[in-house]
Amino acid sequence: MGYRLKTIKRDEHLAFVRARPSISHMQVPAWGDVKPDWRAESLGWFDERSRIIGAGLVLYRPVPKIKRYLAYLPEGPAIDWFAPDLARWFHPLLAHLKSRGAFSVKMGPPVVARRWKADAVKAAIADPEIRRLRDVTPSMEERRAYAITDRLHRMGWRQSDDGADDGFSAGQPRHVFQVPLAGRTLDEIQSGFNQQWRRNIKKAEKAGVKVERGGYEDLPVFYELYRETAERDQFLPRPLTYFQGMWTALIKEDPDRMRLYLAHHEGEVLSAATxxxxxxxxWYSYGASTGRRREVQPNNAIQWRMMCDAHERGARVYDLRGITDTLDESNHLLGLLRFKAGTGGEAVEYLGEWDYPLNKLLHKALDLYMARR
Known part of the structure; x- marks a missing residue:
């Protein structure tokens, strides 16, 4: 018998979020406002005493002409993933989403499966015989995560083709890089950096790089650097209105949900990040920089300032987000992995994203469309 599930109000959902140590920033009510092309719904699971015991933000993406939806729970839902009977959670969820017109469901369990310390990552990068992070012996392995995988398979869920080659395909990254902050002083955190990172932070300080917090009015400055970064790194940039909408929605929900940082040098902004x-x-969310005056190391300066501020406000972890799984020197994203590994943190593997076809024909058609795109 499943738990009772129903639509909940925004304030109920936010109260649930605030009662937890943390959930993904993509599972807060305001994230639905950040995605105007999707219709958002907050769902709550309730026990026999009518207490809310789980919540999830569902984003519905309409399919043209047929009035059916892809239902997506990015990095969610926030439930007891280690419960022995996950069906109690998912039977009511799938029934509800089907009643809403969903033909397929995608979710991303916020469950860590493996971790690799920075030293292990660096050694693997240096070893020409090792091609993927998944082939490296982990520093920590969560055996219970594999039991969850088995339960999901038995219920009919299937693991998405999540682009493990680069970790930056459609959907959310399976592999990320995190710097633990809890129980460590700033000196201890910086002492964990590699020599290049420590040297670059000192270079930025000596050169006079100043990192300051910005506001909504500074988003166009950030955006100009972001467009330059997109052109340099060959990705399709989001419009300025996306970042303005993100700021408005998240700050309205919590005045400290989103911050903007700008690295200045001699009157020019060289780097910016959210x-x-x-x-x-x-989480380090978006970053942007110019190719000018890189020798003053604004990117290291801005990351260190964000880590310091996260530490000051009590964060247990600073999350640098997606990394590549491939360790091949020819992969253009390997340099980004090296940069993040220089923080002395750890590579983290989640369970990845999972799909459930409520209508197998339409789900297969979606798969074919995504493959061709």
């Missing part, structure tokens, strides 16, 4: 925080978890 940081998101929910509870005791802070």
């Amino acid at each position: 940081m998101l925080t929910v509870g005791d978890h802070s």
